[in-house]
Amino acid sequence: MRLLSLLCLLHRSATHTHSPSLFLRHHMATAAEPVGPSNTKLGWIGTGVMGRSMCSHLLKAGYTVTIYTRTQSKAESLLSMGARWAESPKSLASQSDVVFSIVGYPSDVRKVILDPASGALAGLRSGGVIIDMTTSDPSLAVEIASAASAAGCSSVDAPVSGGDRGARLASLSIFTGGDETLVTRLTPLLNHLGRVYHMGGPGKGQFCKLANQVTIASTMVGLCEGLIYAHKAGLDLSNYLNAISTGAAGSKSLDLYGNRILKRDFEAGFYVNHFVKDLGICLRECQNMGLALPGLALAQQLYLSLKAHGEGDLGTQALVLALERLNNVSLESGSSKSLSEGKN
Ligand SMILES: *[C@@H]1O[C@H](CO)[C@@H](O)[C@H](O)[C@H]1NC(C)=O
Numbered sequence: 001m002r003l004l005s006l007l008c009l010l011h012r013s014a015t016h017t018h019s020p021s022l023f024l025r026h027h028m029a030t031a032a033e034p035v036g037p038s039n040t041k042l043g044w045i046g047t048g049v050m051g052r053s054m055c056s057h058l059l060k061a062g063y064t065v066t067i068y069t070r071t072q073s074k075a076e077s078l079l080s081m082g083a084r085w086a087e088s089p090k091s092l093a094s095q096s097d098v099v100f101s102i103v104g105y106p107s108d109v110r111k112v113i114l115d116p117a118s119g120a121l122a123g124l125r126s127g128g129v130i131i132d133m134t135t136s137d138p139s140l141a142v143e144i145a146s147a148a149s150a151a152g153c154s155s156v157d158a159p160v161s162g163g164d165r166g167a168r169l170a171s172l173s174i175f176t177g178g179d180e181t182l183v184t185r186l187t188p189l190l191n192h193l194g195r196v197y198h199m200g201g202p203g204k205g206q207f208c209k210l211a212n213q214v215t216i217a218s219t220m221v222g223l224c225e226g227l228i229y230a231h232k233a234g235l236d237l238s239n240y241l242n243a244i245s246t247g248a249a250g251s252k253s254l255d256l257y258g259n260r261i262l263k264r265d266f267e268a269g270f271y272v273n274h275f276v277k278d279l280g281i282c283l284r285e286c287q288n289m290g291l292a293l294p295g296l297a298l299a300q301q302l303y304l305s306l307k308a309h310g311e312g313d314l315g316t317q318a319l320v321l322a323l324e325r326l327n328n329v330s331l332e333s334g335s336s337k338s339l340s341e342g343k344n
């Protein structure tokens with residue numbers, strides 16, 4: 001049984017066994033220490049905006065972490081914190097008990113985890129665990145879970161929400177899909193990154209993240225439309241955002257992105273390109289489910305228009321640009337005027 005092999009693996013290097021963990025109530029097998037820096041070696045694949053912050057928390061918590069990323073220069077800050085470098089996901093996995101991945105697209109997930117020649121699963125010892133934190137296809141998460149199981153390993157899909165700030169502050173929401181006992185066992189590890197929610201079996205973490213993206217998509221449209229409206233109506237936008245933030249229109253999206261929009265700071269915490277990918281996965285799933293979500297479709301079309309204007313590498317808050325173009329207005333034009341000045 002895969003869970004037990006994980007246990008044995010962890011137990012092998014454990015020095016003390018004293019913790020009456022929740023785990024023991026489910027399995028009367030050998031007492032095992034909770035996952036910790038002394039008994040669990042980590043691998044980390046993908047050091048983009050999110051991955052870099054997240055991985056740094058695990059290094060700071062004292063874990064031995066081996067990293068792999070497509071562009072080695074993006075890993076320098078982590079290497080200087082003591083992370084080790086691996087030449088491939090496979091080589092990384094051969095040095096790890098638990099392998100994390102957070103990469104761009106489902107095709108990247110497939111490559112770094114399932115590629116027979118260089119993928120992580122090919123290098124992972126029996127009993128190892130793969131945690132994919134990329135927002136990806138639920139069906140791919142199920143496929144990875146089967147492949148892991150066939151290799152005597154296990155996997156958890158664990159996409160996150162909370163943006164670059166959540167990653168930096170270790171306050172992410174982590175939506176997990178996989179064996180519940182395993183997720184419970186991994187929770188102390190994942191708690192270095194944020195709060196863990198178990199949503200069900202393989203793929204259910206991804207479904208939760210996609211529903212999360214459906215919600216955010218229309219929230220962002222609402223936030224940007226409200227700003228365009230307030231601007232046209234001659235309101236001071238900073239004052240406006242401050243006023244609505246504590247009322248029913250307040251939201252995490254407003255807190256995260258409102259001021260960045262006013263400052264024309266479109267740097268990516270979360271890339272438009274990645275959001276278009278997520279919304280595309282959602283729409284395909286909707287098609288499979290026979291589900292009509294017009295708000296999602298509208299948001300996806302607006303975000304696609306950003307890509308068409310070469311703005312795919314901006315952050316999701318750049319949605320305001322699409323609405324500015326639709327209306328031939330710019331929030332910028334009024335920002336220097338004082339409150340008392342009239343508008344035409
Ligand atoms: C669009 O905005 C520009 C710049 O403010 C302005 O010069 C132009 O007249 C506007 N177009 C229309 C049709 O109002």
